[in-house]
Amino acid sequence: MTLKLRFALLFNLIVAIILILSSITIYSFFSLHRQKEFKNKLRTEAIISLSNFGNNNQNLKDLGINISNELTEIYLFEKQNLIISEDKKIINATPTKSIFKISTKTFALIKNLKEYFFKESNREFFGIYIVNEKMFVIASAIDKDGLNKLANLRLILVGVFFCFLILTGLITYWFVNSALRPLTNLNNKIKLTTEKNLWQKVELTKGKDEIAQITSNYDALIERLKNAFDLQKNFVQYASHELRTPLTLMYATTQAALNKKLTEEEYKKTLELLQVEQNNLIDLTNSLLLLSQFEKLEFSSILHTFRIDELIYDAISYGKANFPGIIIDFGFENFPEENNLLINGNETLLKSAFINLIKNAFLYSENKKLSILLFAKNKDIQIHFINTGNQLTESVISNMKIPFSSRENIGLVKGIGLGLSIVQKIISIHNGTFSYSKISTNINKFTIALS
């Protein structure tokens, strides 16, 4: 069922319920009013009948009747008035032939209530018990006019109900149709989007309504997807380039070595050159593997509690062993409690993040010197990595999480531009933050905040 049809049916159902309720109310009020009016007429008829029978004025006064005002002849259809004694004998009947019968139970009710209105089929009755004379006065008739009016009203209400329902249905369908037309147009445009025109924007309406919002959100989604695709394309491009460079260099070195006869010393030098490039390749593939693993990492299953300072020492040891000439200082920014140093996380990944920052300092600092400062208070842990050297540009800072984005800062130094994005990813899956700030003109400060 389409949204248009569903809206139209729902609205029609609501209108139908309202119409039925109002019709029933109008009919019920009119019916009650008719009955009340006819009841009064029958009562008057009963009193006229009693008066014509020659009853004394005291009985009429007992009934609250002002004779001069109320006793006016009324035309009633098929009327019959009876005056009946307490032992159920007809004393007077107009017309003389009685056309109905009254049960003993009804007589008892009239006697008890003194005045009683009741109905049998179309005929309505009003009975009065005259206590002094011990007799019943009963007036009856058919309210032909009233019942005809009621039947007409019923017909009108049913007719109006169906006419309005059809009219409302048509109007609703037209209204919903025109209200949802932009949505249909949007749907048609989206249907026409294929892989060839994937980045084409919809741009349907310029208003501020919901349709315009959906359109603009759809366009924003397409823009984000485009950016993600572009990033992925760039990533593949940069990764391919980084893989090709050492391979080309290795190929050229090997080719040169094969083309001429080398001394043992020259062969050794060639092999050492090849080893450097192989190490770069290993480094690059390891980084790429690490980045790809984050996507499918079920992180919660590999969490452990450990001391952050011990992990920093491990990373420092690794840095000293693998980055010759690096000088690393380590200190505390405050005097922490021992249990403030405990952290819940993944040791291997965090160590990898620290090593990346140590390597970063080794590659890009002027004096190969790095200061690591640890701050731990309550559940907040901050680790600052401070080194001197070229500072990052604003665009690199804002795109730090994007692989290869720091290439523009690399310059002539051998690096691949994946380190900072790896650190960013590791810290983000630990629900921490990784930030960079510049101190004076040539000091870089990377801060990892964990909690």
Next chain:
Amino acid sequence: MAENKGRITPKQEILEKVWDLSFDTGTNTIEVYISFLRNKIDKPFERKLIYTKSNFGYYLK
């Protein structure tokens, strides 16, 4: 420090022997860890074991 009871162990030596590292002794690293150690073996007891030789190192008595 236990092996060299009574002898002052310089901060630098502690760094090298404990962590096999040689930090700039200008940092408060050794002080922090000596404080952790004092919390464990000095604070709960009446007799204190770790003593400081200002600007030089620590010794056990």
